[in-house]
Amino acid sequence: HRLVTQLRGAVADGAFTLHYQPKVAATGAVTGVEALLRWTLPDGTPVSPAEFIPAAEESGLILPLGRWVLEQACAQAREWERTLPEPLPVAVNISALQFSQPDFVEQVRGTLTASGLTPGLLELEITESLLAPEPEAARERLVVLRDLGVRLSIDDFGTGFSSLSYLKLFPVHTLKIDRAFVRDVATDRNDVAIVEAVIGIGQAMNLDVLAEGVETSRQVEVLTRLGCAAMQGYHFARPMPAAEMTAWIATRR
C-alpha cells in the first residue's frame, strides 16, 4: 500500500533521523539516552513511528531501516564517547523481525567493531513479545550479546504475555516499566502495587528498573518514594536531535 511505497522511498532518500531522549537517575544525573526514529515527509509533516514501524515490520523494510538505526546510533554514541567527560550509553529499540534474523548478533558485533564503540555503551531494548515465540533460541542469542558486553533491557515491561519465569531465563540488565503503569501512579493504588512489585523483583534479582513516560513532578515524587532509581519521560525532556541532546547534557552535568 501507499505507506510502504512512501517508506521505501524514504529509506532511499535518507528521510529518517534519530532523536534522543535522556534517562535520568533519582539523583538527577543523566545515565543514558534512548534513540528514537523520526520520519519527516517532504512537505514537513512528521509521521509517528507508532504508525510506520508496524508497516515497516510487515513489509520487511524494518530490516534495512533497523540496520541504519543501529549504525547511526553507534556512530553517535562513539562521537559522545570521544567528546563527553562521562560515559553516555545509547539504547536502540529492536523489532522482533530484526532480532529473529540469523545474522542479528553478527550485525551487532560488526557495527560495534566498525564504529569503535565500547560495547558497554550500547543498550538493546527488546520487548517481551519478541522473546515469547522461541524462548530458548532467544535466550542463547541474548547470552551471546551480553557476553559481547552489550546492555540489554526489556521495554514496555508488564504489557507482554511472558510469565515471571522469563526473568529467570533471560540475562537482561534492566526492566523498563511501561508508561501505562506510570500514568496514574500518583492516584491509582493498583499502579502503585504493580510498580512496587516490579521494583522489588528488580532489587531481588539485581536488575535495574526504569519508569517510562514520567510527565509530572508528582509522578517523580511517588516513584522516588517507591524506590525507583531511574526515570524517562517528557517531565525531564522530549526526544531531541543529537546536537540538542549534547547541549542539554552540558546544562545538566
Ligand code: G
Ligand atoms: O518515539 P515514539 O513514542 O513515537 O515511538 C513509538 C514506537 O516506535 C515506540 O514503541 C518505539 O519503541 C518505536 N520505535 C521508535 N524508534 C524505533 C526504532 O528505531 N526501531 C524500532 N524497532 N522501534 C522504534
Ligand code: G
Ligand atoms: O515503546 P517505547 O518505550 O520504546 O516507546 C518510546 C516512545 O515513548 C517514544 O516514541 C517517545 O516519544 C514516547 N515517550 C517518551 N516519553 C514520554 C512521555 O513522558 N509520555 C508519553 N506519552 N510518551 C513518551
Ligand code: MN
Ligand atoms: Mn523503548
Ligand code: NA
Ligand atoms: Na515503552
